[in-house]
Amino acid sequence: MEGQKLTQKQTEEAALMKRQRKEREEDMKSAMLRKPNLRPKFGYSRSRVAQLSKPKCDTMEDNTRPIPIVPWGNQEPLQPLKAATLKANPSKRIEALAVPKKSFVKPELVPYDLYVYSCGRSSPIQKKQGENHQ
Incomplete structure (x- = not known):
């Protein structure tokens, strides 16, 4: 009886493996017949263009933001000097x-x-x- 049970179990496993192989082959065939997912022919999608058209937010803090325009030759300091600095x-x-x-x-x-x-x-x-x- 044990020999028959093993052979019956082996046949069930073989049938399961055969079914799985057949399903994989069918999946591969359907994947080959599907159209590939391509980008639009002319440029980017509208949603991407809308995303790119929005300006980036300013993440600089006030103390790290560069001074807008400093005319060259201006002998004044970029930031005012403290009184303690002048007396030191x-x-x-x-x-x-x-x-x-x-x-x-x-x-x-x-x-x-x-x-x-x-x-x-x-x-x-x-x-x-x-x-x-x-």
């Missing part, structure tokens, strides 16, 4: 770093005054016309 005394290291590099340009070739305390080489800072400095 620089260290010897800061004073040493504030000394400009030596300029090898002949003074006759420079038609305007050079201001000593500038970054790197002493750069010419021209006065605006009609501006009076004391």
Whole structure:
């Protein structure tokens, strides 16, 4: 009896495997006959164009947002200086770093005054016309 039960169980498994194989083959045939899912012929879909037409939201915070337009040559600081900064005394290291590099340009070739305390080489800072400095 045990030999017959094993063979009966084996035949059921074989029939199940045969059915599953047949179902897979049918699925493959139907998949080959289906039309492929293609994008529209001309450009993007309307929903995608509508999505792309909306501007991105501004995620910058106020303190990280760049200053809109700074005219070059404006000698005012980008942000106002604090009173404590104006009263502070620089260290010897800061004073040493504030000394400009030596300029090898002949003074006759420079038609305007050079201001000593500038970054790197002493750069010419021209006065605006009609501006009076004391």
